[in-house]
Amino acid sequence: MSxxxxxxDVIQRELTSFARRARQxxxxxHPELSLVAHSMLDHMDKNGSCHAADLAGHFMLDKSTVxxxxxxxxxxxxxxxxxxxxxxxRQIVKPSEKGLDLLKGANRQRRASFEERFTDWDxxxxxxxxxxxxxxxAADVD
Amino acid sequence: MSxxxxxxDVIQRELTSFARRARQxxxxxHPELSLVAHSMLDHMDKNGSCHAADLAGHFMLDKSTVxxxxxxxxxxxxxxxxxxxxxxxRQIVKPSEKGLDLLKGANRQRRASFEERFTDWDxxxxxxxxxxxxxxxAADVD
DNA sequence: TGAATATCGTTGTATGCGACAACTACTAGG
DNA sequence: CCTAGTAGTTGTCGCATACAACGATATTCA
Numbered sequence: 001m002s003x004x005x006x007x008x009d010v011i012q013r014e015l016t017s018f019a020r021r022a023r024q025x026x027x028x029x030h031p032e033l034s035l036v037a038h039s040m041l042d043h044m045d046k047n048g049s050c051h052a053a054d055l056a057g058h059f060m061l062d063k064s065t066v067x068x069x070x071x072x073x074x075x076x077x078x079x080x081x082x083x084x085x086x087x088x089x090r091q092i093v094k095p096s097e098k099g100l101d102l103l104k105g106a107n108r109q110r111r112a113s114f115e116e117r118f119t120d121w122d123x124x125x126x127x128x129x130x131x132x133x134x135x136x137x138a139a140d141v142d
Numbered sequence: 143m144s145x146x147x148x149x150x151d152v153i154q155r156e157l158t159s160f161a162r163r164a165r166q167x168x169x170x171x172h173p174e175l176s177l178v179a180h181s182m183l184d185h186m187d188k189n190g191s192c193h194a195a196d197l198a199g200h201f202m203l204d205k206s207t208v209x210x211x212x213x214x215x216x217x218x219x220x221x222x223x224x225x226x227x228x229x230x231x232r233q234i235v236k237p238s239e240k241g242l243d244l245l246k247g248a249n250r251q252r253r254a255s256f257e258e259r260f261t262d263w264d265x266x267x268x269x270x271x272x273x274x275x276x277x278x279x280a281a282d283v284d
Numbered sequence: 285t286g287a288a289t290a291t292c293g294t295t296g297t298a299t300g301c302g303a304c305a306a307c308t309a310c311t312a313g314g
Numbered sequence: 315c316c317t318a319g320t321a322g323t324t325g326t327c328g329c330a331t332a333c334a335a336c337g338a339t340a341t342t343c344a
Contacts, residue, residue, distance in 0.1 A: 004265050007272035008256045009249075014275035016181060019161035021202055023301090024331090036301070039158060053321065059162060065302055067323055089310045089321040107151075114150045117278065123146050125274065130149040132271045133156035136259065165302090165330090178330070195292065207331055209294055231292040231339045 029113060030106040037073055040066070041095055041103050044079065049094035051084070078102060171255060172248040179215055182208075183237055183245050186221065191236035193226070220244060 001009075026035035033041070040055055047054075056066045070093055073079045078099035084090035095103060118126055143151075168177035175183070182197055189196075198208045212235055215221045220241035226232035237245060260268055 004268055005253060007265075007268045008253060008260060010272040011268070011275055012252060012256060013181075013184070014272070014279050015157070015160050016164060016177065017201075017279050018157050018275075019164045020178075020181075022158055022161045024202070034300080035158065035161075039155075039162075042155075051321080059159075060166070061162075061301090062303055063322065064304080064324080067321095068301090071323085084321095087311070087321085091322075110154060111147060111150060114154060118150065121277075123149075126146055126149045126153070128270070129274045129278070130152040130156070132267065132274065133153055133160075135263075136271070137156050137159050176329080193292080203330090204332055205293065206295080206333080209292095210330085213294085226292095229292085229340070233293075 025113070026110075029109050030102075032076075033078075033102055033106050036069055037078070038103070038106055040069055041073065041078060041099055042107075044093060044095050045100065045103055049092045051090050052093065053090075055093075073099070167255070168252075171251050172244075174218075175220075175244055175248050178211055179220070180245070180248055182211055183215065183220060183241055184249075186235060186237050187242065187245055191234045193232050194235065195232070197235075215241070 023035045026033075026038060030038070036059075039059065043055060043058060044050060052063060052066050052070060055061070055070070056063045059066075070079060070081070074081055074093075077096055079093050080096045081091050081093050084092050121129075165177045168175075168180060172180070178201075181201065185197060185200060186192055194205060194208050194212060197203070197212070198205045201208075212221060212223070216223055216235075219238055221235050222238050223233050223235050226234050263271075
């Protein structure tokens with residue numbers, strides 16, 4: 001196996017390892033906002049209001065999954081839903097005040113937890129890793 | 143938010159994105175060997191024979207989860223289990239011939255799929271990303 | 285040595301995420 | 315209008331996981 005292949009093995013293994021732990025951590029960090037729910041709320045926040053279909057497309061999830069997630073988010077008062085006046089089939093979803101607050105708090109905790117494991121890294125390395133990951137996922141055409 | 147914080151945000155988001163897709167991909171790539179099962183088989187292979195508790199520790203999974211996973215793996219003939227002669231509470235698990243064959247095949251496919259998304263990367267970058275991830279997960283003490 | 289304690293693995297039960305398919309409500313194009 | 319197509323909901327299923335209770339075995343120490 002070439003060095004390059006060995007590196008790719010490591011990447012796969014380590015990414016998988018992360019994947020296995022991410023949900024767990026999110027649950028510990030902010031039990032009231034699951035990893036999925038958090039991602040969706042985050043996306044709504046970053047992209048302004050959007051439709052359920054947008055979320056499904058962006059996260060590559062079935063619309064039924066998204067539907068249930070946003071139903072829960074709404075039940076907990078994290079988001080606001082309204083029918084799109086331009087197309088009554090669609091709805092516009094966006095974070096509520098409460099949702100935004102929770103998101104902010106969760107992001108703060110998340111960042112703190114990240115800060116912990118990046119203490120030994122200098123800014124260049126952090127930026128470089130971010131760039132790599134972005135590039136890696138961008139190649140994720142499916 | 144500082145650049146460093148922004149980078150950590152990206153890292154979190156991209157890693158999460160990877161997490162969300164990994165299982166799906168593994169299922170597409172080799173339907174007969176789920177992501178979890180594959181990781182476990184891989185670990186057994188890389189570390190020689192081991193106990194269920196080792197797997198639980200390494201993957202940060204509950205022992206019940208591991209127990210069910212290896213029960214399935216055994217039912218499908220991928221692994222062999224025997225009671226540890228030194229401690230009758232434990233069992234020693236290791237890949238069977240069939241398991242090793244499947245693992246090899248799965249690894250080949252996996253590598254091919256990886257190769258695809260790393261085509262534009264030079265060897266240095268691949269190695270650097272691998273190093274970053276290893277370092278990241280190593281800090282993952284929990 | 286024998287009782288208390290700890291460890292390894294299994295099993296019962298519950299939860300959460302996700303998929304697929306069937307359905308309703310609405311829209312758009314002949 | 316009627317026929318397609320699209321957005322979202324709901325029913326049902328499977329999988330991975332956690333936690334708790336348990337049986338069997340090991341270990342420790344009074």
